[in-house]
Amino acid sequence: MLLHKYSDIAFIGKTLFLDENNRKNRFRKMELRQLKYFLKAKELLNFTEAARALNISQSTLSQQIKQLEDELNVPLFNRIGKRITLTEAGDLFSGYALQSINKANEGLLLLQDLKNLNTGKIVIGVIYSMRILFAKTLIEFANQHPNIKIQVVFGTTKDLLEKLNLHQFDFILTFNEKANNAQLKYQTLLKSNMVLVTSKKSPLAQKINISLNEVAGLPLALPFGGYSTIHFIEESFRQKNLTPNICMEINDIPTLFELVKTGHWHTILSDTSVNDEAVVGIPIVGENMRRTIMIISLGEAYEKKAVAEFYKMLTNV
Secondary structure: OOOOEOOOHHHHHHHOOOOHHHHHHHHOOOEHHHHHHHHHHHHHOOHHHHHHHHOOOHHHHHHHHHHHHHHHOOOOEEEEOOEEEEOHHHHHHHHHHHHHHHHHHHHHHHHHHHHOOOOOEEEEEEEHHHHHHHHHHHHHHHHHOOOOEEEEEEEOHHHHHHHHHOOOOOEEEEEOOOOOOOOEEEEEEEEEEEEEEEEOOOHHHHOOOEOHHHHHOOEEEEEOOOOHHHHHHHHHHHHOOOOOEEEEEEOOHHHHHHHHHOOOOEEEEEHHHOOOOOEEEEEEOOOOOEEEEEEEEEOOOOOOHHHHHHHHHHHHO
16 A cells, blocks of 8 residues: 555665666565664664664564665665664665655645545536535535535536546436446435426416326427436327427526526426426326436445535435
Protein backbone atom coordinates (compact mmCIF):
# COMPACT_ATOMS: atom_id res chain seq x y z
CA MET A 1 0.00 0.00 0.00
CA LEU A 2 1.02 3.57 -0.63
CA LEU A 3 1.14 4.38 3.05
CA HIS A 4 3.44 1.47 3.85
CA LYS A 5 5.59 1.39 0.74
CA TYR A 6 7.02 4.58 -0.68
CA SER A 7 6.78 3.44 -4.30
CA ASP A 8 7.76 6.80 -5.73
CA ILE A 9 11.07 6.98 -3.91
CA ALA A 10 13.21 6.53 -7.01
CA PHE A 11 14.05 10.23 -7.17
CA ILE A 12 16.24 9.75 -4.11
CA GLY A 13 18.68 7.93 -6.34
CA LYS A 14 19.97 11.23 -7.73
CA THR A 15 22.38 11.38 -4.81
CA LEU A 16 23.34 7.73 -4.71
CA PHE A 17 25.91 5.58 -6.46
CA LEU A 18 23.59 3.06 -8.14
CA ASP A 19 23.45 2.42 -11.85
CA GLU A 20 20.14 3.34 -13.55
CA ASN A 21 19.11 -0.21 -14.42
CA ASN A 22 19.30 -1.53 -10.84
CA ARG A 23 18.11 1.58 -9.05
CA LYS A 24 14.37 1.40 -9.71
CA ASN A 25 13.98 -2.24 -8.75
CA ARG A 26 15.93 -1.75 -5.53
CA PHE A 27 13.99 1.35 -4.44
CA ARG A 28 10.61 -0.32 -4.81
CA LYS A 29 11.52 -2.55 -1.88
CA MET A 30 12.25 0.36 0.40
CA GLU A 31 9.85 0.85 3.29
CA LEU A 32 8.88 4.00 5.13
CA ARG A 33 9.67 2.11 8.32
CA GLN A 34 13.30 1.76 7.25
CA LEU A 35 13.50 5.47 6.47
CA LYS A 36 12.10 6.33 9.91
CA TYR A 37 14.65 4.03 11.56
CA PHE A 38 17.45 5.60 9.53
CA LEU A 39 16.41 9.15 10.43
CA LYS A 40 16.19 8.36 14.14
CA ALA A 41 19.67 6.74 14.07
CA LYS A 42 20.99 9.80 12.20
CA GLU A 43 19.45 12.09 14.82
CA LEU A 44 20.89 10.26 17.84
CA LEU A 45 24.01 8.73 16.24
CA ASN A 46 23.56 5.77 18.53
CA PHE A 47 21.79 2.56 17.58
CA THR A 48 20.98 1.63 21.19
CA GLU A 49 19.34 4.98 21.96
CA ALA A 50 17.58 5.07 18.59
CA ALA A 51 16.15 1.58 19.15
CA ARG A 52 14.95 2.59 22.61
CA ALA A 53 13.28 5.74 21.20
CA LEU A 54 11.59 3.67 18.52
CA ASN A 55 10.51 1.00 21.02
CA ILE A 56 12.21 -1.79 19.10
CA SER A 57 15.21 -4.00 19.77
CA GLN A 58 18.67 -2.85 18.75
CA SER A 59 19.08 -5.97 16.59
CA THR A 60 15.91 -5.11 14.68
CA LEU A 61 17.11 -1.56 14.08
CA SER A 62 20.55 -2.71 12.96
CA GLN A 63 19.04 -5.34 10.67
CA GLN A 64 16.64 -2.90 9.01
CA ILE A 65 19.31 -0.25 8.43
CA LYS A 66 21.66 -2.89 7.03
CA GLN A 67 18.89 -4.05 4.70
CA LEU A 68 18.35 -0.45 3.59
CA GLU A 69 22.05 -0.04 2.88
CA ASP A 70 22.06 -3.29 0.90
CA GLU A 71 19.14 -2.09 -1.21
CA LEU A 72 20.86 1.24 -1.85
CA ASN A 73 24.17 -0.50 -2.39
CA VAL A 74 25.99 2.12 -0.32
CA PRO A 75 26.80 2.47 3.43
CA LEU A 76 24.87 5.18 5.25
CA PHE A 77 26.83 4.98 8.52
CA ASN A 78 30.46 4.52 9.50
CA ARG A 79 30.60 2.00 12.31
CA ILE A 80 33.56 2.61 14.61
CA GLY A 81 33.26 0.26 17.56
CA LYS A 82 30.02 1.23 19.32
CA ARG A 83 30.05 4.68 17.73
CA ILE A 84 28.40 5.55 14.42
CA THR A 85 28.79 8.54 12.13
CA LEU A 86 27.08 9.45 8.88
CA THR A 87 28.82 8.75 5.64
CA GLU A 88 28.68 11.35 2.88
CA ALA A 89 26.02 9.26 1.18
CA GLY A 90 24.06 9.03 4.44
CA ASP A 91 24.16 12.80 4.84
CA LEU A 92 22.93 13.39 1.29
CA PHE A 93 20.30 10.68 1.54
CA SER A 94 18.82 11.99 4.81
CA GLY A 95 17.26 15.05 3.15
CA TYR A 96 15.39 12.91 0.64
CA ALA A 97 14.39 10.40 3.31
CA LEU A 98 12.89 13.24 5.36
CA GLN A 99 11.00 14.50 2.31
CA SER A 100 9.62 11.00 1.78
CA ILE A 101 8.38 10.76 5.37
CA ASN A 102 6.84 14.24 5.22
CA LYS A 103 5.09 13.49 1.93
CA ALA A 104 3.69 10.26 3.31
CA ASN A 105 2.43 12.10 6.41
CA GLU A 106 0.82 14.74 4.20
CA GLY A 107 -0.86 11.93 2.28
CA LEU A 108 -2.18 10.43 5.51
CA LEU A 109 -3.62 13.78 6.55
CA LEU A 110 -5.23 14.23 3.14
CA LEU A 111 -6.82 10.76 3.29
CA GLN A 112 -8.01 11.48 6.81
CA ASP A 113 -9.64 14.70 5.57
CA LEU A 114 -11.23 12.71 2.74
CA LYS A 115 -12.54 10.15 5.20
CA ASN A 116 -13.96 12.89 7.42
CA LEU A 117 -15.58 14.65 4.43
CA ASN A 118 -13.35 17.70 4.76
CA THR A 119 -12.21 17.53 1.15
CA GLY A 120 -12.95 15.77 -2.12
CA LYS A 121 -15.17 15.98 -5.16
CA ILE A 122 -18.17 14.04 -6.46
CA VAL A 123 -19.64 14.17 -9.96
CA ILE A 124 -23.32 13.24 -10.38
CA GLY A 125 -25.51 12.75 -13.45
CA VAL A 126 -29.23 13.38 -13.01
CA ILE A 127 -32.26 13.01 -15.29
CA TYR A 128 -34.43 16.12 -15.58
CA SER A 129 -37.36 14.37 -13.90
CA MET A 130 -35.37 14.14 -10.66
CA ARG A 131 -34.23 17.75 -10.51
CA ILE A 132 -36.74 18.85 -7.86
CA LEU A 133 -36.11 16.02 -5.36
CA PHE A 134 -32.41 16.06 -6.17
CA ALA A 135 -32.14 19.79 -5.46
CA LYS A 136 -33.38 19.22 -1.90
CA THR A 137 -30.66 16.66 -1.23
CA LEU A 138 -28.04 18.79 -2.94
CA ILE A 139 -28.81 21.76 -0.69
CA GLU A 140 -28.78 19.63 2.45
CA PHE A 141 -25.50 17.92 1.52
CA ALA A 142 -23.77 21.18 0.56
CA ASN A 143 -24.82 22.79 3.83
CA GLN A 144 -23.50 19.89 5.89
CA HIS A 145 -20.29 19.34 3.89
CA PRO A 146 -19.24 22.73 2.46
CA ASN A 147 -15.70 21.53 1.66
CA ILE A 148 -16.85 18.85 -0.77
CA LYS A 149 -16.92 20.07 -4.37
CA ILE A 150 -19.99 18.86 -6.26
CA GLN A 151 -20.42 18.79 -10.02
CA VAL A 152 -23.91 18.03 -11.35
CA VAL A 153 -24.79 17.26 -14.97
CA PHE A 154 -28.42 16.99 -16.10
CA GLY A 155 -29.16 14.85 -19.12
CA THR A 156 -31.17 12.06 -20.67
CA THR A 157 -30.89 8.48 -19.45
CA LYS A 158 -29.06 7.46 -22.63
CA ASP A 159 -26.46 10.23 -22.33
CA LEU A 160 -25.92 9.69 -18.61
CA LEU A 161 -25.40 5.94 -18.95
CA GLU A 162 -22.89 6.47 -21.76
CA LYS A 163 -20.89 8.92 -19.65
CA LEU A 164 -21.08 6.69 -16.57
CA ASN A 165 -19.52 3.84 -18.57
CA LEU A 166 -16.74 6.25 -19.52
CA HIS A 167 -16.11 6.82 -15.79
CA GLN A 168 -17.24 10.44 -15.98
CA PHE A 169 -19.65 10.15 -13.01
CA ASP A 170 -19.47 8.77 -9.49
CA PHE A 171 -23.14 7.81 -9.94
CA ILE A 172 -26.25 8.77 -11.85
CA LEU A 173 -29.94 9.05 -10.96
CA THR A 174 -32.22 7.80 -13.70
CA PHE A 175 -35.16 5.63 -14.69
CA ASN A 176 -34.04 2.07 -15.29
CA GLU A 177 -36.50 -0.79 -15.10
CA LYS A 178 -34.06 -3.23 -16.71
CA ALA A 179 -31.04 -3.60 -14.42
CA ASN A 180 -29.16 -5.95 -16.74
CA ASN A 181 -25.60 -4.62 -17.06
CA ALA A 182 -23.27 -6.75 -14.95
CA GLN A 183 -20.68 -3.95 -14.93
CA LEU A 184 -23.04 -1.59 -13.11
CA LYS A 185 -24.39 -1.45 -9.58
CA TYR A 186 -28.12 -0.70 -9.21
CA GLN A 187 -29.87 0.65 -6.12
CA THR A 188 -33.61 1.33 -6.21
CA LEU A 189 -34.32 4.83 -4.93
CA LEU A 190 -38.07 5.26 -5.38
CA LYS A 191 -41.11 4.43 -7.47
CA SER A 192 -42.62 7.23 -9.52
CA ASN A 193 -46.13 7.48 -10.98
CA MET A 194 -46.68 8.63 -14.54
CA VAL A 195 -49.12 11.53 -14.62
CA LEU A 196 -50.95 13.65 -17.16
CA VAL A 197 -49.75 17.19 -16.56
CA THR A 198 -52.44 19.74 -17.32
CA SER A 199 -53.25 23.35 -16.54
CA LYS A 200 -55.10 24.08 -13.32
CA LYS A 201 -57.69 25.94 -15.38
CA SER A 202 -58.33 22.86 -17.52
CA PRO A 203 -61.65 20.98 -17.00
CA LEU A 204 -59.50 17.87 -16.44
CA ALA A 205 -57.79 19.38 -13.39
CA GLN A 206 -60.47 18.07 -11.01
CA LYS A 207 -60.06 14.45 -12.03
CA ILE A 208 -58.65 12.02 -9.46
CA ASN A 209 -57.13 9.82 -12.18
CA ILE A 210 -57.33 9.30 -15.92
CA SER A 211 -57.14 6.32 -18.28
CA LEU A 212 -54.63 5.91 -21.06
CA ASN A 213 -57.56 5.79 -23.52
CA GLU A 214 -58.63 9.29 -22.45
CA VAL A 215 -55.06 10.58 -22.62
CA ALA A 216 -54.66 9.28 -26.21
CA GLY A 217 -57.39 11.64 -27.42
CA LEU A 218 -55.85 14.78 -25.92
CA PRO A 219 -53.46 17.18 -27.72
CA LEU A 220 -50.06 16.23 -26.30
CA ALA A 221 -46.68 17.94 -26.13
CA LEU A 222 -44.14 15.33 -25.07
CA PRO A 223 -40.44 15.03 -24.27
CA PHE A 224 -38.23 14.36 -27.27
CA GLY A 225 -35.72 11.84 -28.52
CA GLY A 226 -33.26 10.61 -25.90
CA TYR A 227 -35.65 10.97 -22.97
CA SER A 228 -36.51 7.53 -21.63
CA THR A 229 -39.96 8.93 -20.76
CA ILE A 230 -41.00 9.21 -24.42
CA HIS A 231 -39.96 5.60 -25.09
CA PHE A 232 -41.92 4.49 -22.03
CA ILE A 233 -45.00 6.44 -23.16
CA GLU A 234 -44.85 5.15 -26.73
CA GLU A 235 -44.55 1.56 -25.51
CA SER A 236 -47.48 2.02 -23.11
CA PHE A 237 -49.73 3.26 -25.93
CA ARG A 238 -48.52 0.49 -28.24
CA GLN A 239 -49.43 -2.21 -25.71
CA LYS A 240 -52.98 -0.80 -25.60
CA ASN A 241 -53.14 -0.46 -29.40
CA LEU A 242 -53.63 3.28 -28.99
CA THR A 243 -52.41 6.08 -31.22
CA PRO A 244 -51.78 9.21 -29.16
CA ASN A 245 -52.37 12.72 -30.54
CA ILE A 246 -48.79 14.00 -30.28
CA CYS A 247 -48.76 17.61 -31.51
CA MET A 248 -45.24 18.54 -30.39
CA GLU A 249 -42.04 16.94 -29.14
CA ILE A 250 -39.71 19.22 -27.17
CA ASN A 251 -36.38 18.45 -25.50
CA ASP A 252 -36.88 20.99 -22.71
CA ILE A 253 -39.09 20.29 -19.69
CA PRO A 254 -39.62 23.96 -18.64
CA THR A 255 -40.88 24.75 -22.16
CA LEU A 256 -43.34 21.85 -21.89
CA PHE A 257 -44.68 23.37 -18.68
CA GLU A 258 -45.14 26.75 -20.39
CA LEU A 259 -47.19 25.10 -23.13
CA VAL A 260 -49.27 23.16 -20.60
CA LYS A 261 -50.05 26.35 -18.66
CA THR A 262 -51.89 27.75 -21.68
CA GLY A 263 -54.51 25.03 -21.31
CA HIS A 264 -54.24 24.05 -25.00
CA TRP A 265 -51.82 21.14 -24.57
CA HIS A 266 -51.02 18.46 -22.02
CA THR A 267 -47.93 16.39 -21.35
CA ILE A 268 -47.01 13.13 -19.64
CA LEU A 269 -44.23 13.09 -17.07
CA SER A 270 -43.17 11.44 -13.85
CA ASP A 271 -44.87 12.90 -10.79
CA THR A 272 -41.41 13.77 -9.45
CA SER A 273 -41.18 16.39 -12.22
CA VAL A 274 -44.30 18.32 -11.24
CA ASN A 275 -43.66 21.28 -8.98
CA ASP A 276 -45.44 24.21 -10.55
CA GLU A 277 -48.45 25.88 -8.95
CA ALA A 278 -50.03 26.54 -12.36
CA VAL A 279 -50.29 22.84 -13.31
CA VAL A 280 -51.49 19.59 -11.78
CA GLY A 281 -50.45 15.98 -12.29
CA ILE A 282 -53.28 13.50 -12.72
CA PRO A 283 -52.26 9.86 -12.12
CA ILE A 284 -52.67 7.65 -15.19
CA VAL A 285 -54.48 4.41 -14.38
CA GLY A 286 -52.64 1.17 -15.14
CA GLU A 287 -50.34 -1.41 -13.60
CA ASN A 288 -47.44 -0.28 -15.78
CA MET A 289 -47.77 3.40 -14.99
CA ARG A 290 -45.16 3.30 -12.25
CA ARG A 291 -41.47 3.72 -13.01
CA THR A 292 -38.36 2.90 -11.00
CA ILE A 293 -35.79 5.59 -10.31
CA MET A 294 -32.39 4.10 -9.54
CA ILE A 295 -28.98 5.10 -8.29
CA ILE A 296 -26.56 3.57 -10.78
CA SER A 297 -22.79 3.42 -10.34
CA LEU A 298 -19.85 1.44 -11.68
CA GLY A 299 -19.80 -1.96 -10.01
CA GLU A 300 -16.07 -2.29 -9.38
CA ALA A 301 -15.33 1.37 -8.62
CA TYR A 302 -14.22 2.49 -5.17
CA GLU A 303 -17.13 4.13 -3.37
CA LYS A 304 -16.11 7.43 -1.83
CA LYS A 305 -17.41 8.21 1.63
CA ALA A 306 -18.93 11.44 0.29
CA VAL A 307 -20.88 9.39 -2.26
CA ALA A 308 -22.16 7.01 0.44
CA GLU A 309 -23.27 10.01 2.48
CA PHE A 310 -25.10 11.47 -0.53
CA TYR A 311 -26.87 8.12 -1.04
CA LYS A 312 -28.05 8.18 2.56
CA MET A 313 -29.48 11.68 2.20
CA LEU A 314 -31.20 10.76 -1.07
CA THR A 315 -32.97 7.79 0.47
CA ASN A 316 -34.14 9.95 3.38
CA VAL A 317 -35.67 12.48 0.98
